Each structure stands twice: as structure tokens, then as C-alpha cells.
Amino acid sequence: MPKINGNEIKPGLILDHDGGLWAAVKVDHVKPGKGGAFAQVELKNLRDGRKLNERFRSADKVETVELEKKDQQFLYETDGMLTFMDSESFEQIELPSDLLGERRPFLQDGMTVRIEYVGEEALNVALPPKVTCIIASTDPVQRGQTAANSFKPAMLDNGLRILVPPFIGEGERVIVNTETMEYSERA
Incomplete structure (x- = not known):
């Protein structure tokens, strides 16, 4: 694993730190009036989700980890386990559904x-940034509501509740951002 200096840490890097794998979420470079400069790094544990704030000076050496990324197709879910198939080797693997969390x-x-x-070891499942869903139910349009930038609640076909513009009705296909879990556009 390659080693880098503490001041070279950037958001998104995966670090081997304190016996665990951590993702750098946020990095602030600080130059105090007295003493040496350092990087204040917010870390997230990839295995259990814990968060940690750590200071790294430029003289500190940190090991980075390269993750292997594979595109795999979702097949089915049974007893809280998701089954995926590798699109190249056609091998199937099972992962716990809580790896995706609220997504x-x-x-x-x-x-x-x-x-x-x-x-x-599979550490993360990255969904496509946008997914097409169908509006299962929503409130009817109210007069005068379209004048301002307003939204109304809607239930998607997958059971999630989101806010949509007033012109969206039941049965319409919409594109939802999987990171923010918000309406993006009409499909």
C-alpha cells in the first residue's frame, strides 16, 4: 500500500488508520499562528460507519488503500440478503441489505x-446517481400553488415519500436522485 504525507489527504481517499479502513469525508488544512500546519480530517469507518476527527501533520505518513470496483447486477433478495451477479464471470455473491441503508x-x-x-470483502454498494420511479399517490393540484416555488408530498412505488412539484400527478414516471433522495426531473 502506498504511503502519503498527512498534508496530501484529500476527500474520498481510503486510509488504513488505527487498524481499520477509513474514508476521508472532509479535509481542512489549518495554519495556526503558532506551531506547524496540519490537516484536520473527518474520517468514516467503512466497516461499521463510526466517525472520527483526526489531525495529520505533514511529517505524518499515512497508508492509502485502493478499492477494487466491480459492476454487478442485482438479482433478488431473500431473508435480508441481496444476491448480485458479476457481469464478467457470472459468479453470484450475497451481501447484507443493510449495506445500502436507507437507499x-x-x-x-x-x-x-x-x-x-x-x-x-465487499465494503460498499454504489447505486446509479439517478433512478426512475413511478408516483403511486399524491395530492391533487391546488389553485394558486403553481405561482411560487412549491412542492407537495408524494408516495413512490417503492414506498418512499418525497416532495414533487405541483404539476406531477399519480402514475407519472419521475427521476429521483439516490444520494439526496429528492425529485430531480420528469422521466
Whole structure:
């Protein structure tokens, strides 16, 4: 694993720190009036989700880890386990559904996702940035509501509630951002 100086840490890097794998979420470079400069780094543990704030000086050496990324197709879910198939070797793997967390409802049959590995261990499942969903139910348009930038609640076909513009009705297909879990545009 390559080593870098503490002042070279950037958001998105994966670090081997304190016996665990951590993703750098936020990095602030600080130059105090007295003493040496340092990088204040917010880290997130890839295995259990814990967060940690750590200071790294430029003289500190940190090991970076390269994740192997594979595109895999979602097949089905049984007893809280998601089954994926490698699109090249056709091998199937099972991962716990809690790896996706609150984004789980966006996973659709046949969807291709990117799974990140360290060795043989799957650490993360990255969904496509935008997914097409159908509006299952929403309130009717009220007169005068379209004048301002307003939104109304809607229930998606996957059970999630989001806010949509007033002109969106039941049965319409919309594109939802999987990171922010918000309406993006009409499909």
C-alpha cells in the first residue's frame, strides 16, 4: 500500500488508520499562528460507519488503500440478503441489505451497481446517481400553488415519500436522485 504525507489527504481517499479502513469525508488544512500546519480530517469507518476527527501533520505518513470496483447486477433478495451477479464471470455473491441503508428501496431488479472490494470483502454498494420511479399517490393540484416555488408530498412505488412539484400527478414516471433522495426531473 502506498504511503502519503498527512498534508496530501484529500476527500474520498481510503486510509488504513488505527487498524481499520477509513474514508476521508472532509479535509481542512489549518495554519495556526503558532506551531506547524496540519490537516484536520473527518474520517468514516467503512466497516461499521463510526466517525472520527483526526489531525495529520505533514511529517505524518499515512497508508492509502485502493478499492477494487466491480459492476454487478442485482438479482433478488431473500431473508435480508441481496444476491448480485458479476457481469464478467457470472459468479453470484450475497451481501447484507443493510449495506445500502436507507437507499435500499431504490435497488431494482436487474439494476447494475458498482460494488467496492478490499480483497474479497465487499465494503460498499454504489447505486446509479439517478433512478426512475413511478408516483403511486399524491395530492391533487391546488389553485394558486403553481405561482411560487412549491412542492407537495408524494408516495413512490417503492414506498418512499418525497416532495414533487405541483404539476406531477399519480402514475407519472419521475427521476429521483439516490444520494439526496429528492425529485430531480420528469422521466
